[in-house]
Amino acid sequence: MRVPRLFVDQPLASGAECALGQRALDHAVKVLRLRDGDGVCLFNGSGGEFAARLVRAPGGELRAQVGEFTPDRCESPLHLRLVQGISRGERMDYTLQKAVELGVSDIVPVTTERTVLRLAGERAARRLAHWRGVVLAACEQSGRTRVPPVAEPCGLEEYLARYDAAAGTGLLLDPSAAQALATLQDLRGPVSVLIGPEGGLSAAERQLAQAAGYRPVRMGPRVLRTETAAVVALSLLQALAGDIGG
Structure with missing residues (x-):
């Protein structure tokens, strides 16, 4: 049986005993039904993971006795950023979850002309917290030991204004592009992939992205x-980088 993995937002060290934190504790007890003596795997997002065993503290609190450390073993060699036009509800959750499973390094949600979901103020803060929770859960499930940061949502134009094309390779998904993504041979990391929301990017936004240094590529007919x-x-890029499919 696969050992349950829990994210804990604190330093970890072999031989130490640590509190789990409310999120990890709720997940361990209410979802996984773990009890005193059960084995778990702990990680804090800084790389690597620790074997651990749950123990009941004198006050009744369920804690973790931290054991042996294992270095990173499943992180991608390619630094891969996803710049994602914000989509609605479960579509965005699905995108974030699968991006994490596929080894994305960081995620930038952007608002575009055709973005249906408009976020501001407290609503934006709640949605960002939800997205970060989706990412944490995907890390626990997939074996990731580094948690991809999810940036605060911003407008596409604002993001492009600060994008440094000299720092790597920018790719713009465009069904009408002349070049196929699978034929790329000159990838320079880090790689940044820009994807529109439902309805895609407008012509003006595609032009703006290309002016900022994003190269249009297609993925099929x-x-x-x-x-x-x-x-x-993300799957094609990780395959080109040798991270998956080998």
């Missing part, structure tokens, strides 16, 4: 949903 496009693009 069919138009993909935004959440499908992210999965396919």
Whole structure:
């Protein structure tokens, strides 16, 4: 049976005993039904993971006795950023979850002309917290030991204004592009992939992205949903980098 993995937001060290934190504790007890004496795997996002065993403290609190450390073993060699046009509800959650499973390094949600979901103030803060929770859960499930940061949402134009094209390779998914993503041979890391929301990017936004240094690439003869496009693009890039499929 696979050992349950829990994220804890604190330093970890072999031989120490640590509190789990409310999120990890709720997940361990209410979802996984773990008890005193059960084995778990702990990670804090800084790389590597620790074997651990749950123990009942004198006051009744369930804590973790930290054991042997294992270094990173499943992180991608390619630094891969996903710049994702914000989509609605479960579509965005699915995109984030699968991006984490596919080894994405960081995620930037952007608002575009055709973005349906508009976020501001407290609503934006709640949605960002939710997205970060989706990412944490995906890390626990997939074996990731580094947690991809999810940036605060911003407008596409604002993001492009600060994008440094000299720092790596920028790719813009465009069904009409002349070059196929799978044929790329000159990738320079880090790689940044820009994907539109439902309805895609407008012509003006595609021009703006290209002016900022994003190269248009296509993935095939069919138009993909935004959440499908992210999965396919990240999979192809990781295959080109030798992270998957080998």
